Amino acid sequence: MIICAGNNETFDFATPMGVGLIETTMNLTRLCLFDKPEFLLFVGTAGSYGQAEIFDIIESKTAANIELSFLTNDAYTPLENVITTNLTDKKDIIVNSSNYISTNETLTKNFLKFGIGIENMEYFAVLSVAKxxxxxxxxxxxxxxxxxxxxxxxFLKNHDKAKALLQEHVKRRIKELTSS
Structure with missing residues (x-):
């Protein structure tokens, strides 16, 4: 099953789950309770912490939920804050999730030291429910x-083109998988 966030980030081939960690968790859990999918593919846009370029396509099976206060030693958590469904030795770019969009370029570059390259509001919720x-x-x-x-x-300026690129990429990958 292919899913996406919702609101203005929808695709004709994906089912919207909601924006942010809470809506996504609630709606995806409800879906899984009543009609558990065999596989989940989340499709969405993301912000880069500096290495990935605008309009790059990133595939990942690893998500984190690390707040900016962690980077300044102003917080800790007893909860699991990195989840992966990657069963290979292939190194993933970790996708960080928060209900907030980061705007402090100096601080967010520190995420790169931990292998965290991009942020998307929903992905940690998706992998948490999947797990x-x-x-x-x-x-x-x-x-x-x-x-x-x-x-x-x-984000606003690039969103439509990013959605078109995602649509093209996902449809091409589906075609590759079904023709082999």
């Missing part, structure tokens, strides 16, 4: 912005 229901899962993302003071404006 709970033992569903294989992954994500495909297109970069719309850098995590800086222009994040929102760049």
């Amino acid at each position: 709970e229901f033992e569903i294989p899962a992954g994500g495909v993302f297109c970069i719309t912005n850098y995590t800086n003071k222009n994040a929102h404006e760049d």
